[in-house]
Amino acid sequence: MFDHLAQKAQVKAAQTAQTAALGLGASLLLAVGLGFLTAALWIYLVTVSGALMAALVIGAIYVGAGFVVLAVLSAKRRSAKRELEKIEYEKQKGADIQSTLQQLILAFVTGMQAGRTGRRG
Template sequence: MLQSLKYDIAQAGRRAALGVGALTLIIVGLGFLTTALWMYLSLISEPMYAALIIGGGYFGLGLILLAVSTHRSPHSAPPHARPAPPTESVANAQTLVEAFISGMSAGSRAKRK
């Protein structure tokens, strides 16, 4: 059991390291793509417009991601743990309470007539 736990921890560490490496490469690539977009937009328009377009794009993407991250879907709630099956004494008590409530409601209906 301890070996299995060590293996799972090692696998999680490897996945985390690969994830951090991938995220780092994505950020570097995004920097180069932003620079290339800046150069292109500076060629076809003024630098001020290039900055407005790039800044607006990043701001808009940020707002979209913020909206997606705060949206709560009714189906995304974690499942509730099932209650333990009732023991015999609990089942008997539930039956007794149901019978009592049934009798009380029948008695109140009989009084109304």
């Protein structure tokens, strides 16, 4: 049984390492490609309008892309926070229901005991 679990863990670790290596390679290729695309855009914009306009356009593109990424991350973080709050609320709600049920049972038992004591006395 433990051999099976160890083999599963080993396969999972190998898959994770392979995914990480491929992701790193893809990121490196994307960075190199982005560098060449930026250089090509620079050359085109310099020939069309001048160096100042080329710098402004490329800078604006990168700043805009950065703001978009930050907005996506912020939305993702807010969504995760809301999900955690929802889970916590559901837990609390379940605890409240359980507490109320316990109080109801306690009140019932106390009432039954008081009724028995009242009949005897």
